[in-house]
Amino acid sequence: MFRPPLIPILILSVVLAGCSTTRQTLPSFPPNVVIIFADDLGYGDLSCYGNPTTRTPHLDQMAAEGMKLTQFYVASPVCSPSRAALLTGCYPKRVGMEKHVIFPQYDYGLHPDEITIADLLRERGYATACFGKWHLGHRPGLLPLDQGFDEFLGVPYSNDMSRFHRKPGDKYPHALPLIRGNDVVQWEPDQHLLTKVLTEGAVEFIDRNHDRPFFVYLPHPMPHIPIYASKEFEGQSPRGLYGDVIEEIDWSVGEIRAALERHGIANNTLVIFTSDNGPWLPFKEHGGSAGPLRGGKGSNWEGGQREPCIVWWPGHVPAGVVSTEIVTALDLLPTMAALTGSEWAGDQPIDGRNMRSVLLDEPNRTDEDRALEDSHFLFYTSRGELAGIRRGPWKLLLANDELYHVESDISEQWNVAQANGALVEELREIALRHDAEITRLARPVLQVDTPPWEWPADRSK
Numbered sequence: 001m002f003r004p005p006l007i008p009i010l011i012l013s014v015v016l017a018g019c020s021t022t023r024q025t026l027p028s029f030p031p032n033v034v035i036i037f038a039d040d041l042g043y044g045d046l047s048c049y050g051n052p053t054t055r056t057p058h059l060d061q062m063a064a065e066g067m068k069l070t071q072f073y074v075a076s077p078v079c080s081p082s083r084a085a086l087l088t089g090c091y092p093k094r095v096g097m098e099k100h101v102i103f104p105q106y107d108y109g110l111h112p113d114e115i116t117i118a119d120l121l122r123e124r125g126y127a128t129a130c131f132g133k134w135h136l137g138h139r140p141g142l143l144p145l146d147q148g149f150d151e152f153l154g155v156p157y158s159n160d161m162s163r164f165h166r167k168p169g170d171k172y173p174h175a176l177p178l179i180r181g182n183d184v185v186q187w188e189p190d191q192h193l194l195t196k197v198l199t200e201g202a203v204e205f206i207d208r209n210h211d212r213p214f215f216v217y218l219p220h221p222m223p224h225i226p227i228y229a230s231k232e233f234e235g236q237s238p239r240g241l242y243g244d245v246i247e248e249i250d251w252s253v254g255e256i257r258a259a260l261e262r263h264g265i266a267n268n269t270l271v272i273f274t275s276d277n278g279p280w281l282p283f284k285e286h287g288g289s290a291g292p293l294r295g296g297k298g299s300n301w302e303g304g305q306r307e308p309c310i311v312w313w314p315g316h317v318p319a320g321v322v323s324t325e326i327v328t329a330l331d332l333l334p335t336m337a338a339l340t341g342s343e344w345a346g347d348q349p350i351d352g353r354n355m356r357s358v359l360l361d362e363p364n365r366t367d368e369d370r371a372l373e374d375s376h377f378l379f380y381t382s383r384g385e386l387a388g389i390r391r392g393p394w395k396l397l398l399a400n401d402e403l404y405h406v407e408s409d410i411s412e413q414w415n416v417a418q419a420n421g422a423l424v425e426e427l428r429e430i431a432l433r434h435d436a437e438i439t440r441l442a443r444p445v446l447q448v449d450t451p452p453w454e455w456p457a458d459r460s461k
């Protein structure tokens with residue numbers, strides 16, 4: 001009788017056991033998903049990304065226990081297009097949302113026919129909720145409840161679109177509502193309390209839904225100017241008020257984590273922390289820091305679109321990994337689909353890639369994974385015009401023919417276009433061709449004729 005040698009079988013078993021821990025099979029209970037999305041927070045604003053004075057112990061711990069991405073991009077240097085891309089996995093232009101931010105007087109928004117992460121996960125049986133700043137259209141018919149969310153508490157647009165923060169040249173009398181579901185529950189809420197109230201909403205939602213899969217989208221309105229912290233945080237940070245605001249957001253991360261641990265679901269919850277665009281530099285100490293990166297909000301320099309991104313899922317995302325892979329906000333939807341076993345119901349093209357193998361730090365990349373390494377990322381201006389392309393270590397900015405090797409020149413100081421003429425032409429050709437395809441297949445936003453909410457009578461004050 002043939003007796004297989006014992007040692008190879010043991011080795012094989014160990015290898016297989018090793019595989020089952022590195023390449024996790026999906027649990028029967030799909031993982032909860034929490035996306036925490038700061039507003040205008042820069043690449044250099046967190047302690048774990050090198051800030052010397054801002055204390056972010058909870059985020060630092062998440063990074064130490066999970067993955068810190070150093071080349072994570074959002075799809076636009078301003079709010080609304082960046083949010084549209086995060087939730088749909090599409091370049092803003094593909095879904096008609098590339099033309100700068102949505103102002104209170106606007107009557108359009110992201111088309112509800114687009115499939116958002118919330119749609120995807122709700123279809124999979126998740127409870128879904130958004131706590132924070134929406135900014136993808138705010139007339140009735142365009143709010144989170146029209147886009148796959150079961151619940152919404154937050155503000156419909158930026159916190160400076162308020163009657164207390166009119167700027168010289170503002171033509172319209174803006175007013176900021178706090179909305180629950182589809183209804184205004186308060187006009188001009190106390191902004192000192194926004195971070196706290198939204199965090200409490202998210203924790204209460206987790207408490208209510210801990211025994212079923214859930215998706216929490218927590219897009220903080222802070223640290224977008226005007227910045228506010230609650231009195232527990234005001235005056236505490238060595239960095240001043242901006243530091244107070246970041247430290248309160250860090251507290252919020254700690255509260256979410258504590259809720260997950262209280263219910264024993266931390267190891268079945270994927271948490272991602274990032275921001276919609278870079279720091280608003282003209283506001284000086286009230287704007288954030290892009291650290292070593294050039295530029296900030298509104299620009300296509302790295303400071304406008306490269307963001308901190310921390311991914312935490314104990315037992316699945318390995319601890320303490322710093323990943324230099326290029327990952328973008330476009331990739332979150334297809335990656336969430338893969339990690340949660342969700343059926344993709346869309347028949348329209350999207351732009352994101354499934355980055356599961358990167359986030360789980362799987363050592364054996366498939367052919368499909370390796371193909372990702374040849375892919376590229378397009379930059380668009382805050383007004384939606386094609387601005388540049390990143391492929392491998394190279395970044396080409398089209399307007400002035402600037403080529404940077406951003407892996408050795410993170411601050412974009414040395415334009416090496418002249419010495420690399422053939423590469424410049426190759427990248428330009430790829431960018432123009434891809435943009436033409438997106439333009440040709442671009443889908444419409446939804447314009448509605450529903451009236452806005454009844455504005456408060458004293459809105460012009």
Ligand code: MG
Pocket residue numbers: 039040078079224276277
């Ligand atoms: Mg923003």
